[in-house]
Amino acid sequence: MSETSIAKTVYWQPLNDMLDPARSKTQTLAGFDEEFVDLADYILRITHRIWEQKNIGACYDYYADYCPVHTLGGYADSVDVVVQNTLKTIAAFPDRSLIGEDVIYREEANDVYYSSHRITSIMTNKGPSEFGAPTGKTGRVTTIADCMCRDNKIFYEWLMRDNSFLIAQLGIELDDAAAFQAKFPVSSTFTQWLNEEYARTCANEASRWEVLPEQDKQWGDFAKSWADQIFNKRMFNKLSDFYKPNASVQWPGGRQATGNAAIGGMFIKYLASCPDANMVVDHICVTHYDDNRVNIALRWGLAGHYNATQSKYAQFNQQPHYILGATHFEIEDGVIVKEFTVFDEVAALANLMRKLPQATEA
Amino acid sequence: MLSTIQQLLEKQDTQTLTAALLHSSRWLLGERLHYGPIQQRGLMANWLDITTRFETVELCAKVQSGDVEAGVFCLSSASTSTYFIAQCEHRNDAIKQLLQWVDSASLAGHYNTKEAPGYDNSMSLPFWPEPDPLQLSEFDPQLHLKTTHAGISDVVASNTSDKSKALLSQWWQVWQGFDTAGIKELYSDATHISVNSQVLNKEGSPSISSWLTQLEGKLHRRYCQLEQVIADESNALVRWRIDADLKTDNGLIRVRLPIATMLTFNDNKITNEYWVVDSIAFEKRFGALLPF
Numbered sequence: 001m002s003e004t005s006i007a008k009t010v011y012w013q014p015l016n017d018m019l020d021p022a023r024s025k026t027q028t029l030a031g032f033d034e035e036f037v038d039l040a041d042y043i044l045r046i047t048h049r050i051w052e053q054k055n056i057g058a059c060y061d062y063y064a065d066y067c068p069v070h071t072l073g074g075y076a077d078s079v080d081v082v083v084q085n086t087l088k089t090i091a092a093f094p095d096r097s098l099i100g101e102d103v104i105y106r107e108e109a110n111d112v113y114y115s116s117h118r119i120t121s122i123m124t125n126k127g128p129s130e131f132g133a134p135t136g137k138t139g140r141v142t143t144i145a146d147c148m149c150r151d152n153k154i155f156y157e158w159l160m161r162d163n164s165f166l167i168a169q170l171g172i173e174l175d176d177a178a179a180f181q182a183k184f185p186v187s188s189t190f191t192q193w194l195n196e197e198y199a200r201t202c203a204n205e206a207s208r209w210e211v212l213p214e215q216d217k218q219w220g221d222f223a224k225s226w227a228d229q230i231f232n233k234r235m236f237n238k239l240s241d242f243y244k245p246n247a248s249v250q251w252p253g254g255r256q257a258t259g260n261a262a263i264g265g266m267f268i269k270y271l272a273s274c275p276d277a278n279m280v281v282d283h284i285c286v287t288h289y290d291d292n293r294v295n296i297a298l299r300w301g302l303a304g305h306y307n308a309t310q311s312k313y314a315q316f317n318q319q320p321h322y323i324l325g326a327t328h329f330e331i332e333d334g335v336i337v338k339e340f341t342v343f344d345e346v347a348a349l350a351n352l353m354r355k356l357p358q359a360t361e362a
Numbered sequence: 363m364l365s366t367i368q369q370l371l372e373k374q375d376t377q378t379l380t381a382a383l384l385h386s387s388r389w390l391l392g393e394r395l396h397y398g399p400i401q402q403r404g405l406m407a408n409w410l411d412i413t414t415r416f417e418t419v420e421l422c423a424k425v426q427s428g429d430v431e432a433g434v435f436c437l438s439s440a441s442t443s444t445y446f447i448a449q450c451e452h453r454n455d456a457i458k459q460l461l462q463w464v465d466s467a468s469l470a471g472h473y474n475t476k477e478a479p480g481y482d483n484s485m486s487l488p489f490w491p492e493p494d495p496l497q498l499s500e501f502d503p504q505l506h507l508k509t510t511h512a513g514i515s516d517v518v519a520s521n522t523s524d525k526s527k528a529l530l531s532q533w534w535q536v537w538q539g540f541d542t543a544g545i546k547e548l549y550s551d552a553t554h555i556s557v558n559s560q561v562l563n564k565e566g567s568p569s570i571s572s573w574l575t576q577l578e579g580k581l582h583r584r585y586c587q588l589e590q591v592i593a594d595e596s597n598a599l600v601r602w603r604i605d606a607d608l609k610t611d612n613g614l615i616r617v618r619l620p621i622a623t624m625l626t627f628n629d630n631k632i633t634n635e636y637w638v639v640d641s642i643a644f645e646k647r648f649g650a651l652l653p654f
Contacts, residue, residue: 011386011458012384012453012454012456012458013384014384014385014456015384015385018385095400097397097398099385099386099397099398100386101386120386120388120397122397122398122400122401138401140395140397140494165495168495169492169494169495237508237509239510240509240510244516245510245511245512245513245516245517245588246512246516246517246587246588246589246590248589253495253497254494254495254496254497255497255499256496256497257499258587258589258603259511259512259587259588260509260510260511261501261502261503261509261511261585261587262499262501262585262587262605264501264502265499265500265501265502266499266501268499268501269499269500270499
């Protein structure tokens with residue numbers, strides 16, 4: 001079965017097929033358990049086992065002992081902490097579902113696989129959480145988890161979650177959730193990482209640039225050009241080079257736009273909160289859905305100086321500001337028809353409250 | 363797969379629909395996306411509750427293109443007709459996406475009357491979903507010559523006939539372009555056109571032209587955006603939205619109206635046109651009444 005049909009199969013597969021795939025093995029997956037037929041299967045099934053079957057200890061099977069996990073709100077690098085954090089999240093949201101929307105992946109050299117997994121969760125807040133006291137309310141949230149995998153284990157992860165959209169449904173104000181998070185100390189490793197990412201992104205240096213297969217190089221160029229033309233050069237009339245006239249775009253906190261006029265307005269409003277922002281695309285991978293459609297995953301950073309668009313945030317003006325973000329595109333006829341962009345606005349505001357990142361003196 | 367909805371409504375068949383829904387299926391109602399069995403079973407229960415309060419369920423028109431099927435249903439009792447539009451993205455026996463837009467104000471009026479005779483028909487339904495959070499951004503609504511705006515040909519499937527495309531383009535020109543003169547060419551006296559439960563173009567009701575004029579007057583800095591068009595030779599579902607400034611008691615607010623319009627046409631004229639806008643979702647989201 002070709003890669004094209006794997007993406008389509010994942011889109012349409014019922015739960016039973018997901019848990020026991022009928023498709024034949026098409027990727028070598030050296031070092032992985034024999035049961036997994038491709039990387040999408042590996043990611044979907046281990047996620048289901050850990051989160052929905054509540055086999056939290058399976059993290060020990062599927063995470064390396066040392067596994068850096070980066071979020072905009074914190075850092076962990078031990079599988080023990082991954083297990084503890086998973087347990088705490090399930091205690092706070094006991095019915096949390098993790099519904100796999102898409103797995104976009106790439107095979108690197110040395111049997112390393114990179115996966116970008118977009119997940120929809122429905123979750124009821126029944127216990128104290130990272131946002132404060134339980135509210136009893138149910139919300140939906142989009143997460144994008146980028147993982148590097150080798151020998152059946154995840155050994156590096158970046159996690160982006162649209163927490164501002166979630167808390168809006170839980171009835172928690174952004175300021176309150178951010179202030180609650182800002183009370184907790186962050187590790188020196190996190191501060192160092194955030195400062196370095198900020199400096200690197202301001203300097204327009206990508207962390208690494210992968211070698212894409214020949215057929216996908218155009219999509220690497222497309223993604224870099226999207227970041228450069230729209231976000232760095234602010235050429236909003238170029239939107240029609242990237243988006244279909246009825247493209248729909250989902251951004252954090254319930255920002256939703258369809259069509260170039262609304263998409264442009266949304267980006268302009270967002271960028272006004274960081275008007276000297278620079279965006280750097282740090283990773284891209286591509287899967288082919290069918291002859292006319294590809295799905296692209298980007299991980300990116302955005303850095304600049306904060307500029308309040310609401311007076312209550314004016315105290316943070318001119319502070320260094322950094323966003324760790326991820327975007328999934330669905331591309332048809334060479335242009336974006338759907339975009340899902342995820343980052344954590346709660347953590348971003350909490351970092352402003354902590355006066356992080358700190359710009360290093362030149 | 364609209365038949366699964368009909369079976370749910372007419373035969374209380376929850377199992378066929380349950381079997382068709384995937385782990386990753388999404389279901390839109392009340393401008394909220396629902397996922398997973400807990401939420402979806404709740405929606406089915408609510409629909410069954412609703413249908414017991416009506417005498418008939420009729421599928422008035424439907425259209426199919428590729429993996430997408432859509433139809434307009436009419437729930438009727440002796441005193442009320444309530445329209446809703448459903449759209450399914452499906453393949454084989456699976457439904458990936460089920461989108462529903464309901465004339466919820468009409469539904470609430472009928473539901474509350476049946477629930478407690480003499481009740482005030484208030485525009486509320488105890489189980490109607492809270493809409494998903496929405497942050498609107500301001501943008502330039504002008505159709506500058508060098509900016510790109512979706513037209514019918516950008517949105518319909520490439521195999522749609524030129525005849526259907528031409529009629530739909532004319533229709534879009536009337537509603538998006540405020541082309542009142544184009545109404546005569548497109549509509550006849552016999553056209554049924556309803557906006558939720560309000561029927562236009564009949565004795566004692568506004569003409570299409572005056573209704574369009576009123577709409578233009580009430581919604582300032584109006585921008586119309588096509589989202590999706592599903593069309594065949596004689597039917598079409600047009601999903602579109604209006605972003606505009608609306609005058610309210612609390613001043614001018616920016617609003618978004620998602621509209622589902624089902625059209626049937628014949629000989630270059632529209633024979634039936636049903637607009638469905640979820641009034642309760644709009645009121646919950648913006649704290650204001652629909653402008654029509």
